[in-house]
Amino acid sequence: MQSCKSLKIHFTEEKSIFIMEALTTVSTVTPPSITRAHFSNPIFSLSFAHKISKPHLLNITQYPKSTSTKFNVISPSVPTEAAAPPEEETETGSLDQEEKFDWFSHWYPLMPVCDLDKRAPRGMKVLGLDVVVWWDKNQNEWRVFDDRCPHRLAPLSEGRIDQWGRLQCVYHGWCFGGSGDCKLIPQAPLDGPPVHSFPKACVGVYPCTVQYGIVWFWPSTDPQYKDILKKKKPPYIPELAHPSYAFQTYYRDIPYGLIEKGGKFGQKAPEEDVLIFLCIPVSPGNSRLITVIPRHLWVDVFYSKWKNHMTQNLIVDSDLYLLRIQEEKVLKAGPLNWQKVSFVPAKADGNVVLFRKWLKKYAGGQFDWGTKFNGALPPIPPREQFFDRYWSHVVNCSTCNGAYKRFKALKISLQMFSVASVAIMAATKPGMISVAARNTIAVAAILCFVGSKWLSHFIYKTFHFHDYNHAFK
Structure with missing residues (x-):
């Protein structure tokens, strides 16, 4: 069981x-x-x-x-x-x-895989722990590390994944492999001692796995839990397993x-x-x-x-x-x-x-x-911060973030068309275009302007802030 x-x-x-x-x-x-x-x-x-x-x-x-x-x-x-x-x-x-x-002796879900980007690390907080989730392309696995570089404690989630598939801290360029070992310290002389191999140069690694399309992690970097997945797996949900x-x-x-x-x-x-x-x-x-x-x-x-x-x-x-x-x-x-x-x-x-x-x-x-x-x-x-949708969901959701960017692009396009239409009418001398064409351009400019204003309100209410008042629901 x-x-x-x-x-x-x-x-x-x-x-x-x-x-x-x-x-x-x-x-x-x-x-x-x-x-x-x-x-x-x-x-x-x-x-x-x-x-x-x-x-x-x-x-x-x-x-x-x-x-x-x-x-x-x-x-x-x-x-x-x-x-x-x-x-x-x-x-x-x-x-x-x-x-x-014991709250720290169990598996916890972190993030749906569909909302993670293999090209960039993602910082998260769970159980008060700051962790970073990133894709190890060398082993084709998701990794969960302690979100702090052992050098000067800078957040690794603000770093990048370099061309060799290592997690790089952008503060001073330290690079780490999938097992948490330090691969490179740019400031260390090549002919000097291999300080990158010292245990203190390693970053804490949390056991993790993917189940039901969600990344799960075990909230302990203690080496004794390195193979915890073999002994204890994340909770089994039969409906999702089918x-x-x-x-x-x-x-x-x-x-x-x-x-x-x-x-x-x-x-x-x-x-x-x-x-x-x-x-x-x-x-x-x-x-x-x-x-x-x-x-x-x-x-x-x-x-x-x-x-x-x-x-x-x-x-x-x-x-x-x-x-x-x-x-x-x-x-x-x-x-x-x-x-x-x-x-x-x-x-x-x-x-x-x-x-x-x-x-x-x-x-x-x-x-x-x-x-x-x-x-x-x-x-x-x-309230505007309390009911915020963008930072609590949209920015982390690939689907909603994509829709948000498309609506913003459409809003900008409408604004540009409206401005361009007005500019054309202003630059065109009387008699160069017919009155009907001029009226058509004017109406189009007005419609695009009104449409962009409505779309701006829609974007804000849908993807940023929607105050919920029960008295009017």
Whole structure:
């Protein structure tokens, strides 16, 4: 049995409500009634399955029977059915070391491969660790290094991959091979001692692998974990492993550590889909969400991937501010005392209660950042920065970044055509062109100008900032 099972919730009614909560610092749902061995990887993985009534790519071949644990935690027909209020839990002493969850002894997803560029390194933060992901063309593998050059601690993610396929620090030109060994120190004399071969010249290497089209890494550079992949693999998700399942991924950094989503009353459930969330702790108050979405080949023809991602952005935006404020209040009350300030009597809150109990039992109610952070949340930035889409998603998504550049090019083209049209009319003497032609050019110039202004607003609202006000939704 693999180390991590996916949580699968089956909807039996058309109307449904779904509420999920997972601290980014936990990123897993582990009901306390289940043994820890069943959920030993802190990646929150959630999949939905619904009865299918129309032809779909997923039903071409039947899936092998999944070993996923199934929970019927929602009663859609009675969405507000009351249950006995859970007993309040108060803070207790320190955790038993045998039961304490080790956050740094598990695989974590970093980034979908489709959004990585083999020509340039990519810097990322996970679990408070600064790492750099880059393509080793000599071994045809992705590598994950500590994002600091051992020379003067400059970020390697700001470097380049040289013509020999080595990761080069652009500060002083040090070059590193795929195993982390230093290949070149330009400042060292050729006839001097081989200082590049000294152990202190090497960069820290994290074990990594590619699974389900996503780069995963083990958050330790300790040599004892060099071959950890042979002993322990990333969590197995049977739906993604099946060859008949075609999917696409969505990625976004979100400025809160608590992830909680809710459906709407009367919302009709999809016919059949498998939706998987991978929630990764980044730093206090920040997390990363990778969503695996099934591909509908016919829909893809008429509905571009970037449009799908913008829809996902809107969904994430809807709860951003609410959850950030909620997280502050929970932290203020004390992570172990969240039930003192919350009232969760409905069955729809079942997952939340179970998750919080697991978090308390195995992690003391919160992620253990060690000496990296004190756990305090950063101040809430201005709304335009808080709801920013460009730096949290677009710049890292190859599809959305491509669409963004195309729209910008179109906007510039419209502006240039508008200016050129005005210039032509200004430079043309009366009588050289007909009145009809002159009017046509004028109308075209106006339309291009108006179109460029509308497109500028569309680009900003779609790819940069879209304030979400629930009062007007």
